[in-house]
Amino acid sequence: MNAEHARETRTARVRHARPQDLARVAELAAEHAAYEKATAPAPGLADRLHGLLFATPAPRLRCLVAELPDATLAGYATCAPELSTWDAAEYLHMDCLYLTEAARGHGLGALLMTAVRAEAAALGLGEIQWQTPPWNEGAIRFYDRLGATSKEKRRYSWRAAGE
Numbered sequence: 001m002n003a004e005h006a007r008e009t010r011t012a013r014v015r016h017a018r019p020q021d022l023a024r025v026a027e028l029a030a031e032h033a034a035y036e037k038a039t040a041p042a043p044g045l046a047d048r049l050h051g052l053l054f055a056t057p058a059p060r061l062r063c064l065v066a067e068l069p070d071a072t073l074a075g076y077a078t079c080a081p082e083l084s085t086w087d088a089a090e091y092l093h094m095d096c097l098y099l100t101e102a103a104r105g106h107g108l109g110a111l112l113m114t115a116v117r118a119e120a121a122a123l124g125l126g127e128i129q130w131q132t133p134p135w136n137e138g139a140i141r142f143y144d145r146l147g148a149t150s151k152e153k154r155r156y157s158w159r160a161a162g163e
Contacts, residue, residue, distance in 0.1 A: 012107075060080055079092050091129055094128055095130070099112075
């Protein structure tokens with residue numbers, strides 16, 4: 001099934017983000033950053049996301065949202081195609097997967113991951129890669145239950161010259 005089709009449970013569904021969702025996605029991203037003890041996103045995130053998600057002819061970023069029956073967005077996953085030099089192939093990089101604390105443990109994470117997997121398939125990509133902090137034991141258990149494999153690495157960040 002294509003990620004364009006909503007993934008549903010009795011309590012929620014996963015669908016692609018729409019422009020009117022971006023203010024809430026930006027709020028969720030700020031919660032996610034706080035949860036991971038990272039710097040909060042700069043103001044104007046919703047506007048910057050709009051350009052990445054809805055650019056034509058092809059968006060650079062994809063965003064899937066977990067929507068509760070009352071239309072509240074309880075989480076999101078973002079992903080984008082990237083390249084592997086070692087494989088000389090593209091893969092789908094899942095940059096973020098976040099659910100509000102109240103939304104965890106109800107199957108929404110699995111729904112989001114299923115939608116990300118469908119997104120990769122729709123793009124013709126055979127692999128999905130992502131990372132999580134080593135202290136996030138709940139996420140690690142979740143990904144292990146999915147059957148995902150992990151590799152030990154550190155992620156670095158370096159500002160470009162003049163930035």
